[in-house]
Every structure is written in C-alpha cells, then in structure tokens.
Amino acid sequence: MKLEFEKVSKSYGKTKALVGFSAVLEPGVYALLGPNGAGKSTLMNILTDNLRADSGRILFDGEDILKMGAGFREKLGFMPQYPGMYGSFSAESFLWYIAELKGVPRSKARTAIPEVLAAVELSDVADRRISSFSGGMKQRLALAQAVLGDPAVLVLDEPTAGLDPKQRIAVRNYISKIAFNKIVIIATHVVSDIEYVARDVIMLKKGVVVDNAPPAELISRIDGRVWRMPASLNEVQELQARFTVTNIQKDDAGVSLRILSDTAPAPEAAPVAPSLEDYYLHIFGEASN
Secondary structure, eight states, X not given: OOEEEEEEEEEETTEEEEEEEEEEEOSEEEEEEOOTTSSHHHHHHHHTTSSOOSEEEEEETTEEHHHHTHHHHTTEEEEOSSOOOOTTSBHHHHHHHHHHHHTOOHHHHHHHHHHHHHHTTOGGGTTSBGGGOOHHHHHHHHHHHHHTTOOSEEEEESTTTTOOHHHHHHHHHHXXXXXXXXXXXXXXXXXXXXXXXXXXXXXXXXXXXXXXEOHHXXXXXXXXXXXXXXXXXXXXXXXXXXXXXXXXXXXXXXXXEEEEOSSOSSTTXXXXXXXXXXXXXXXXXXXXX
C-alpha cells in the first residue's frame, strides 16, 4: 500500500498555502508539524477531497485519487479538528449513523461499534446524548468515527486536543497499534504525541517542506546544541532575548533553563540530550504555535 503526493500546490489569492508538496507514504504513522498557516490543514483537505489542488496529484497504489472518486473515499477515515456532531444522538447511535454513511455492513458494524467505543474509553457512556459530552469526550468520539470501517488511510487533525494526560496516552497507544496496516497522517502541535510513534515527521513552513525524516534522525541533527543552564530569576529575560529557551524550571537556587545554542551559552551550561520538541523550536522558533 502506498500513498504518493506529487508536487501538490494550492494558493488562496496571492497567498501560497502549499508549494510543490511531495512525499511517499507507506503503512505507519506520519506526523505533520508546523506553526499555524504552515499548510497542514490545506494538505489534509486536499487529500480528503474537501478542497481541490491548483496543481499536482495524489496517487493511491498508483491510481489518481480523483479518478478513484468514491472508491478512494471508502478507504479513507478523517477526524477534523472541529468535528460537527448531532447533539441529540447518543454516542452509539451516532456511530451507527456514520456506519451507514460509510457503507459498513450491519453485521460488521454490530461488532465494530462496541470495539471502537471501548478503544476510546466511551463504552460506559454509549447511551448518553452527545450534547452532554465534554470536549474531550467529543474528541474521542470523533476518533472513533474516523477509524470505524477499518479505513486504509487515516487522517487525524489534532487528535489529542482537549484530552487529559491519561487519555492522551491511551489514544496515542491506540493509534500506534492500528497503524501497522494503515497509513496514518497526524497533524498536531503536541510534539510529544508523535515523537515515539511516528515513522517520519514532515515539517511544513509557509507551505514548503523544510524537513522530512524519522524522529531520531531529526533529533540527531541538534546533538551538542541543547544546554541546561542555571540562572537567577533576574537573568531569565535577558537570556530569552539572546537564545531560544525551550523550557524554564524553577528550583531552590533560582531557575534552570533549557537553551538551544550552537555553543555553550555560558561556562556553567551543561549539554543535555535533545528532544523532538527542541528540534521543532530550532526550526520554527519560540513564537510558533
């Protein structure tokens, strides 16, 4: 199974949202990282046929997805960032509705719906109206509807937004588990969600791919450039003006700063192992969000 993007571009007036995006994806988790306006949502909307590209094409196993039409959409599961749901439906009835829309046979849906509700920890509220759900519960239901029908390609926009740490870990583990036989594309701002599950990380900036590699390879590129440095509270503002500070931790002596710098920012600074979040800030800076 292979999903190929060939020089996909899209503009909104004079604004270039996506510029010659190319990538080849096979089963596994792929992360789309980048600040707001990077082109992540545009790319996902083109893939899900909610938007047409100005140029380029997307192939699934060698066939243009636009020519495949409904045949490709049957292989696709999509979790938008702001999913619309019918508040009067229960979680279970909503999934039955989605199963009908996706053409999932009733015999398969009868088994699949309880399974996906359990996977996103909503079994105990399956009969409750969606209007009574918290934001995190709605987010997990949105994931459930995306994976219903066992799609070959799964597109997830901020899948862990609004979840508590325990739920975030459960969702991350579930996505990792089902990705063995799927192509899973995740757009997120929570770098820690994909650091250990992504096969490759595709970094976008103003519609252009600035990097595309496995997380470990990206992290290795800033070996020796991440430092932990003790400082007083009075020094923090001055150090933030001079360096990219990725973390500030208060302790009894003052604060400890995590700093990105090609050389030691001070004699008392000690090198530390970099993380994917450090690399993200190395590429996009502290102002990215």
